[in-house]
Amino acid sequence: MDVRLPGSPSSSAADAVTSGYNSLGPDSTALDSGLIDRNFGSDEPLSRWMGWRLRLLVVAALIGCVTVLLLARWLADAPRIDATWRAGAQGQLELLSSADPVLKPHEGRALIGVIGGNSVAVVDALTLRRSSRWLTSDIERERHRAMHEQLSTALAHGKVKLFFSEGEMVENTLERRGLGSLGAMFWLLSGLALVLYLVAMVVVLARPTARNLLYALAALCQAGNLAFIAIESSMELALPLPLPHWNMPVRMSLDLLTAIAVVHASALHPRRIPGAASVAWLGWLGVAALIVLLGSGQLAGAWWWVQGSVATLGLLAIGLLTWSHKIEPHPFAVVMRRFGILAVSAWGLLTLALAAGNSMPSVQLQIAAVGPTIWSVFFASLLLLLPFLSKSQQVMREFSLLAAISTIATALDLLFVAAFSLGQFASLTLALFLSLGLYSGARQWLLNQLRNQNVLTTERMFEKLYRIAREVEAHPERTPALLTQLLRELFEPMEALLIDKHIPSTRVTGGGSTLLIPVPELAQGDAPETGAILIRFAQHGRRLFTTEDARLAERVVEQLRRAVAFDKAVEQGRSEERLRLAQDLHDDIGARLLTLMYKAQSPEMEDYVRHTLQDLKTLTRGLAAPNHPLSHAAAEWKSDLTQRLSAAHISLGWSFSADRDMSLTVVQWSALTRAMRELVSNVIAHSQARRVDIEFVLEGDRLDLTVTDNGVGRNPQAWAHGLGLGGVRKRVKQLGGEVAWKEVPAGGICCRVCIRQLSEKP
Template structure:
C-alpha cells in the first residue's frame, strides 16, 4: 500500500493497494481522513528528512513517525476515508512486509552500494600500497553506508519507529560526509600530492565535527545548513582541487589524462546530483527525481574515479570526453532555456520546449562543432600522402631509409622524444608506461623505435594510435617485401638470360664455328638468332603464351624442313593456348622441337614428318613421327644424338618415349606446362 500527497490541498491519498494485501478493501485514490486516531499530513510522506527547514521541524517529523509507527503496529488499524465518500475500514497489518512489495528505489540504492563496495575493494587489491587506492576503498565503503539506511526509510510504506528513523538518518549523513571527505582527500593527493598527510587529517576532523553537531541537532539551524551546505562545500572543493591538479600536471600527460577523467566524472555525476537534489533543497524546492535514484549518479562518479585510479583506459579521453561534456552542456542549456521561457515569458510547456530545442540545434551545436575543431585538431598525415611517403622509404637507399622512416613517425605522432627501441621486443606496436610511450618494432632491417609523449606531450598514446601505428608498420613491411620480391625477380631474370646466353647460344655459336658443313653451320646460326630474338622479346613483353610459342616454332620448323625437302604435317589442338609460359618452359619446348627437327634432317632420310601437339589439364602431349629409316642399331647404348632430347624432357619432370615405327621413327613426350604441375 502506498500513499501520495497533494501539496496544494494538504490531502493524503491512497495511491495504490495490493490486490492480495490486508488493505485491499480500501478504494484507490481515496482521500485519507484518519489512520487510527491520527490525521495524516503530507510531511509524513517525505522521502528524505534532510529537507526539514529546522531541527525543530525534524524533531516533530520523528515524533509523528513514532506515533504513526505505533498506530500501524496495532492488531487492527481503522482507516477512515473522506472521498469519494466517507467510510471506515478495519485493516489487520501483516506481520512482515513481502520482499516483492519493495519498490525499485530500494533495489537501486542497494545495488549501487554493493557495486561501489566491490569496485573499491577491487581497486584496493590492485594497488594495496597506494594511498589513493585506500581512499577510494573508503569512498566505496561510504556509499553503502549512506545508501542502505536511505533504502530502508525512503521505501517505507508510511512510518518507521522514530528512534530507528533518527539512527538511520545519522548513519546516512555519516556515509555521505565520509564519501565527500574521502573523495576530496583523493583529489588532493592523486595524481599529484597537493597537501601533506597532516593537512588531510583536518578533513575528517572538521566534517566529523559537523556530523556530530548535526546528529545532536545543535549549533546549526537545521539539516539543510549542516548537511547540504557541507556537501556543496565538499563538491566545490573537489572541483577546485581538480583544477589545481590539472594546472600542476599540465606538463605530465599521464597526470593530465587522469585528472581529465576525474573532472569528467565529477562534472557529469556529482554536478548533476547537486543540481537536481541539493540545490533545490537549499532553496526550498522539491527535487524533480527521487534521491534514491540519484544515488546512481554517485555510483557512476565512483566508477569513473575508480577506473582512473586503477590506471586503466585513460587513453581515449580526447574525443569522446569532449563529446560527453558538450552534449551534457546541450542538455543543461535545454532545461535552462525551457525553464526561463516558461517563468519569464509565460510560454506554455510545448512551445517553450520547441523554442529551446531550436536554439540548441541552431546555435549551440554549431558552436560545439567549431570548438571541437579548435580544441582537437588532427595533425595526422592523410592516407594517400602517407602511402607515398612509405613507398619512398621502401625504395630509399639504406643510408637514408632509417632517417625517412623516423621522420614519418615524428610527423604522424609528433612525439617530444624519439629514441632507439629495445631489440628483440614485440612484433607489433605496443603502448608502454600507461600511455606515455609507444614502441615501434623492428621492420625488415629497420631498427626499433620508441616514441615518447604524443602530440608534443598534450595527451597519451591511445589504442587508436597503436592501431594506426600497426597499419603503418604493416604497410611499410609490405612495401619493402614487394621491393625485395621485385629486385629478386629482376636478378633471377638477369641470371636466366645470362645462363641461356652462356649455355645455349654460346654452345651453338661454338658448334657453328667448328662445323665442317655449311648446312650445319647455317642451321646453328639460325637457331642462335631465333634464341636471341626470343630473349629480347621476352624481356620486353614479359613472356609469351603457348599459342604464340607454337606459332613461332611452326614457322621455324617449316622453313628448316622445306630447305631439306621434307614435308611437315603440323596439327595442334590445345585448350591452354592463352597460358603464359614461364621462360624455362618456353625455352625447353623450343629446344625439344628443334632437336626433333634437327635429328630428322640429319639422320632420318624421311620425306614427310607428322606432328601432333595437344594439352590436357596443363600437361603438354607431343607426338612426332616420320617415314624415314627409324632407329639405328645400338640406339639403347650410344643414344644416336637423342640423349639431349631425353635430358630436356626429364628436366621438366616429363616422360619421353622413342620407338621404331617400321618404317620411320616415333617420339612421344609428355611434360607439364608449369613448374607446379607434375605428370
C-alpha cells in the same frame, strides 16, 4: 587505481622508464597479473597470492548478497497499509486509491492521524517525503523525523485506527508487505549498490594501497547511499525504525566522506602533488568536525553546510587535478577533471532547484523524489567505470556523451519546475530542446574529438620529412628537437622529452603508455645513436601505444635517414657541378676577359672590362664556396656596389646590422647578391640619382633590406616589370620573402625586401 608512471621529466623518471621496468600504466586494471607478479615477487607464488585474496573476495561477495537478502526480508516483514497516497493542494495527506474494501469509500479524503496502541501520529503531506536528507529547513527536518517515528511506532502494533477529514475513523488490520511489494526500483538500486560494493572489494584486495583504499571508501559510501534510496523507494507511508532518526546524519556523512576521499585521491593520483598530506589532513579534520556536529544535532543549517561543503570539496578536487596535470600531463587527470566539472555542476543545479522549491512543497517533493536518485546513479556509474577507464575507451566516450546530455536535461527540468512553476510536460520538453540545442552546437567539436581528424596526413608527413632533412643537413645539432617535433605531430602525445639514454631500437613501455625512440646521428651517416625521445600518452591520452606505433616510428626515422642521405648526395652533386662551372668560367671566360683588358683601345674600355672581370671573380668564388659567412658576404657586397656606383658618379650610403653572423647557403648568397646588383643597376640606368642608401638588418631570423635613391622615379605601381625587376621578385620569393617599391616624398624610389624566416629556405 594505483598507477605508477615516471614522476616528471627528469633523469630519474627517464631511467625508470628506460631501465626495462614496465611501470603500471593508465591502461592497467587493479587485477593485472603482471602487476601482481612484479609487486610481490617470486617469494610468494602467484597461485598462492591469488588464492587467499580470491577467498576473501568470495567471502565479501557472500556478505554483500546476504546483506541485501536480509534487508529485503526485513522490509518485507514490515506492516503496511494497502493504499496509495498523494499530497493535497493544502499540504494534507490524501488517500488516492486502495484495494482494501474498508478504505476504498474514503478515496480522495485527507488522512489526519493514525493511532496504534498508545502511539498517536498526526500526519500531513510531509510524510510522503521519504528521506529527510533533502529537506532544506531544520524545522521541517525535525518534524519529518518525529512524524515518521510516531507513524512507524503506531504501525508496528499491526492494528491501527485511521482518522480522516470530516471526523471519519476506520479501523484497519495491517499485513506483511511481502517481497513482491518491494518494487523493481528497490531491486535495481540494491543490485547497483551490490555491484559497486564488489568492485570496491576487488580494487582493495588486488592492491591495498592508499589510493585504492580511498577509491573503496568513496565507492562504499555511494553504495550506502544507494541502499538508503532503495529502502526509501519501497516505502509507501513510513520508514521503519530506526531509519527516521539516522537517515539524515548518516546520508550527509556518506556524502561528506565521498567528497573528501575524492579530494585526497586527487592529491595522490595520477601524481602526488606538493603538500598532499597537508591538504588531506585539513580536509579530513574539517569533514570530521562536520560529521560530529551532524551526529550531535548541533549544526544549524545542516543541509546548507553539507551541500556547500561537498561543492567546495568537488571544486578543490578539480583544482588539484588541474595542478597535477600541469606538473605532469596525464590523461586520467584530464578525463576526471571533465567528469568533476560535470558532477559539481549537476550537484549545484540540484541544490538550487531544491532551494528554489521551498515555496512550493509539491514541486519540491517531485524534485526530491527524482533528482537525488539520478545524481546518485550517475556518480555510482562513474565510480564503477573508473578502474576500467583506459581499457574501455569507446564505452567511456559513449557513456560520457550520454551522461552529459542526460544530466543536463534532468537538471534543467528540475530547475524549470522549481524556479518557473512550469508543468511537468512543459518543463521536460523545454529541457530536452535546450539540451539538444547545446549538443547540436557542440556536435562538430565532439566529432572532431572522437574521430581525431587532426592526425598528420601522409602528404604532410613527406613534406615535414623533407623540410626536416634539409634543416638537419644545415644544423645537425637540431636533429633531436626536429625529430621530437615530427613525432609530436604524428602521435599527438601529452608529453615528449629528450633523455640521455642509449637504446638499441624503438620499444613500447609502461603498459602502452610510453614509446621510446632512439635518436639517430643523421649528420654522420652510420655513427652510433645517442640519446632517445620519450613520448607518453598517444592522442592526448585517448589511446595506448602499440607495436604498430613502434614500427611506424622506426619507419619514420629510417625515412628521415634516407631523406638526409639523398639530400646530401644531391647537394654534393650540385656542389661538384657549381665547382666545375666556376672552374670553367675562371679558366675560359676569365682568361678571355683578361686578354681583352690588356688589348683595350681606350681607358674607358679597360675599366669596363676590369669591372666585368671583378664581377666574374666574385661570381666564381661564390659558386665554389659551399657557404658564406654573412659578414664576409656583406663586405663583398659593399665593395662591389661602391665600385659600380662610383663609376656612375653616385655616392653610396651603407648600413649593415646583424645580431648574429649566420652562414648563407649558395642559394641564399646568390639570390641576395643578384637582387642587390639588379636594384643598383636599375638605379644607375633609370633614376638619375646622385645618392643611393642601402640598409641591411638581420634580427633573429628576419632580414630587412632597403634600397633608397633620390632620383626622378615616380609612381612604381605603374611600372612594367621586365626581366630585371621580375628577376628581383623571383629571387626574393625563392627565399620566402616579399618585395615592394614605393615613392619617397622627397623624391626618388624606395625598394623594401622582407624575408621573415631566412633560415627555413635552403
